[in-house]
Amino acid sequence: MRTCYLHIGMPKTGTMSIQASLGRATSLGDKFKYIVLDKQVNCSAALLEIFAGEVTQREQELRTGWTPEQGLANRNRLLAQLHSSFDDQHEVFILSGERLHNLTVPQLQELRKALSRHVDQVKVLAYVRGAASWIESAFQQRLKTGSPANFNNLRNVLPKYQAKFLRFDRAFDRENVVLWPFNPAEFPGKDVVLDFCHRLAIPFDASRVIIDNEGVSVDGLALLYLYRRLAKQGKLSPQDKLDVRLLTRQLRDIEGDKMRLAPSVLKPYLELTAADMAWMEERLGSSISALPPERPGALRTEADLLQLTPRALIWLQRTLGDALPDSPTHEQVVVAMDIWLAGLRSKAARAGAAGGQPAAKTARANRLAAARATPKA
Template structure:
């Protein structure tokens, strides 16, 4: 009987170690790791089955046009067809699948259901306080996060997991608590392979530790706030990954969020947590840290970053000495000298967070409302761009808002005002 295993994460549950292990093995007993040309299948699966051509963030980061996205998906179609022809026991793994909308999951199910006798879903559930801290770090690393808003990183369990029960059937969805005491051997890779009925020797497991220290996270967060905001370009993800990887050995303390910061978020979502616990049949409730060094505010995180000035200066020097110099690198260091002296980027503008927050406090309070209509969010973004003198961007955003709600007269007035400021 042919079978497709769909491993959906959730994010920050040992998925990278599972993927690297499966990718390195190619074959795990009766199971084959789907040959899609990448270790993590989530992005390309999201791209192929989603109506929105930019549902996968990777396309935006690379600056791909709609035509380029369509060409990308045609190439993926060939690879998926090869997997279906091979049939057997196949594994697809990607935490981005956890984020896919239900209609895209239906398309995924229907596509593979005609080729495989059964589809089984495996997911891991990380407790909320632990997830919030880990998700914050991930967003700082890969999504240019420049604000500390714990409520924005809450995982919304029911919204994310219940759709899999509806689409694939609850009997076909296995969810496990991501906690050492609940995992086979206290390890996600061992546990996953055990669920497949294919135990794996420890020497074949590929360990991936993607976390940064408190110090590294703090300086990277400060960079996201105060540094240049790069536009999309084909090598952006690669360059960012190299930057993050270069900080892997910087600092030694562990990032923890204090209970004062996290616990109110957990209280707000206690019904959602209760639903997840009922679905699992096990508790997942945890709490913020009581450690004296636990982070209580954005200001504290930035203070820690500033305290790393001398250590970072020496660390950068060490990293620089490992690279062969080029004219481009020399120009880059001269630009760093200019920035250090002038306190401004090369375009002559103070970085967006240098003198004030991109959004006002009133706007932030408004945007934190989960039920905020998209058109209102677009209006506030346009106003923020206007406030920072980025008129052309403001006009593009308000035009998008008008497309969404052409019946709102106030949007036209705002556009007229922006056009007059060109």
């Protein structure tokens, strides 16, 4: 029976590592094929454009001046690429996109219809992360990407299980939506890629696993949070968000423990989302509402996060040199980081001007430029 597995995340469950490991593998055997769209192993952007007409802000900037006809032509190009990905040589196809919960039920039904042209069944697959660890991880992700992130108000990082998953039950039928608890401690080798492959019987060597994430220690996050708290208040511009990502790449070099939130911080937010957790626990057949135990170094207040450790200051002093005085105030740290960031920005711009853009991005920019030059139909 020909099958398409539609992997939808959920976000913060090792999705990028699954996509990178399977999408970049030279072979998954004779039976399995991983679908890549527009040279991207994460097919969210292509599928959102095909079925919702939604493009990312970065894509919108590249497409300045596009006519509606050119936008439609690009959607049709991507749809044709999706259909052509299904061949006669394989029996099982894997298509992955963790932002597909942004599609409406009718749009997901259109996706199901498109996939069903080529296979006998479509199964939706997702890992479900516990609410407490989701809040911790989602807060860090918002910090690293420039999204609003306030330690004193974590309402915007609640998991919202029902809003994410109920639409898939309705569009694909509940029996076709398979949910697994995200419990890395119980995975083969404690690795989500190996667990995913084990569940689907995909032949995959552990040595081929690609870890694809931007982990930042609590010391790195403290510096990032301080910088955003004092220098990047309010709504961030697109350039501000690029700056935050640029800083994040540098701060990954600071070694140390992961950021953990104390149970006293998490408890009121879990109470806020109790009904949503109960819905998911019934749906999943597994508990996701447990509070973590007390852990050394867990953050209890914003002041804990803003308290820079000697390790963080030593790393920053070595990186910035004379730009940072001894025993600096928070304001002095932020001023020094701002100067540092200006240098990083200039360096990145020079690399781009000298042809330092990655080949895939260069090819993509060339294709988009060619599409802009296409005459109206």
